[in-house]
Amino acid sequence: MSPVPAAASPDLEPVPAEEIAEIRDLTVDWFVGHARDLPWRAEDRTPYGVLVSEVMLQQTPVVRVEPAWRAWMTRWPTPADLAAAAPADVLRAWDRLGYPRRALRLRDCARAVVERHGGELPTDDTELRALPGIGEYTAAAVRAFAHGLRSTVLDTNVRRVLARVAEGIALPAPALTAAERRLAGAFVPGDDAAAARWAAASMELGALVCTARSPRCEACPVRGLCAWRAAGFPADAHAGRRRTQAWAGTDRQVRGRIMALLREALEPAPAFAIAAVWSDDVQRERCLASLLADGLVEQVGSDEEPAYRLPS
Numbered sequence: 001m002s003p004v005p006a007a008a009s010p011d012l013e014p015v016p017a018e019e020i021a022e023i024r025d026l027t028v029d030w031f032v033g034h035a036r037d038l039p040w041r042a043e044d045r046t047p048y049g050v051l052v053s054e055v056m057l058q059q060t061p062v063v064r065v066e067p068a069w070r071a072w073m074t075r076w077p078t079p080a081d082l083a084a085a086a087p088a089d090v091l092r093a094w095d096r097l098g099y100p101r102r103a104l105r106l107r108d109c110a111r112a113v114v115e116r117h118g119g120e121l122p123t124d125d126t127e128l129r130a131l132p133g134i135g136e137y138t139a140a141a142v143r144a145f146a147h148g149l150r151s152t153v154l155d156t157n158v159r160r161v162l163a164r165v166a167e168g169i170a171l172p173a174p175a176l177t178a179a180e181r182r183l184a185g186a187f188v189p190g191d192d193a194a195a196a197r198w199a200a201a202s203m204e205l206g207a208l209v210c211t212a213r214s215p216r217c218e219a220c221p222v223r224g225l226c227a228w229r230a231a232g233f234p235a236d237a238h239a240g241r242r243r244t245q246a247w248a249g250t251d252r253q254v255r256g257r258i259m260a261l262l263r264e265a266l267e268p269a270p271a272f273a274i275a276a277v278w279s280d281d282v283q284r285e286r287c288l289a290s291l292l293a294d295g296l297v298e299q300v301g302s303d304e305e306p307a308y309r310l311p312s
């Protein structure tokens with residue numbers, strides 16, 4: 001569930017209120033019978049557990065997040081537990097979820113929750129967004145999924161569903177527009193519980209049925225109201241502007257290899273051990289420098305004989 005940046009745009013065609021209500025009802029009814037049984041949705045979930053799931057899910061699929069989330073919550077069941085954890089332990093537990101800065105931000109967030117809110121995640125949007133690593137999307141998700149409060153939860157899945165159903169286009173623009181935000185807001189019911197149900201149901205519909213590459217329209221509860229389907233599935237007008245996420249040979253891959261080495265290492269890794277993970281000296285040094293700058297790695301020993309480890 002990746003948050004998205006915003007951009008200005010003209011208004012979209014308004015969708016009639018009765019149609020919005022019908023789309024919502026069909027989606028929520030479908031959700032009742034099809035929602036995945038995920039631990040962060042259980043009755044005994046905590047706001048902190050929901051936050052951990054949202055941060056992990058930002059760039060990592062559910063299948064990889066679920067075991068990591070369970071292990072994390074067993075080890076650090078409350079913000080106070082995580083706040084007291086050593087950064088190196090947090091980074092090891094993050095393991096291969098990717099984008100490990102998220103792990104340190106989550107720990108920073110836990111510390112702020114303890115210091116500012118007595119260890120309880122706030123319900124207020126402004127207070128949530130003042131916490132480290134919590135932006136518009138995550139604050140909205142925590143309000144809806146943890147506290148059952150009304151908010152406009154607009155991740156890539158929901159944006160795609162609304163783009164297709166209401167706008168009749170294959171995929172939304174690369175950056176979130178103000179018009180999309182208004183459209184999404186029009187779908188959110190006034191009642192807290194109903195709004196939280198719509199948030200979860202629309203997101204699940206995007207994740208399971210209205211997927212980016214191969215939507216399963218035959219299984220879709222709103223197929224009879226879908227503007228993109230009615231228009232004959234016109235092609236993605238923004239295709240040329242979309243970034244493709246390559247992996248092999250990128251700095252992300254090199255950073256991942258260095259982090260994997262240090263997660264496994266029992267002692268600080270000398271420079272020759274770091275050199276063994278990637279043969280391109282310039283790229284490897286650039287990546288190591290960026291990991292040091294991000295606080296994900298620390299240097300020990302002298303500049304003549306440096307060694308590297310996860311931050312203590």
Ligand code: SF4
Nearest residue numbers: 210215217220223226
């Ligand atoms: S009918 Fe197809 S394209 Fe339209 S919302 Fe359903 S799955 Fe998505």
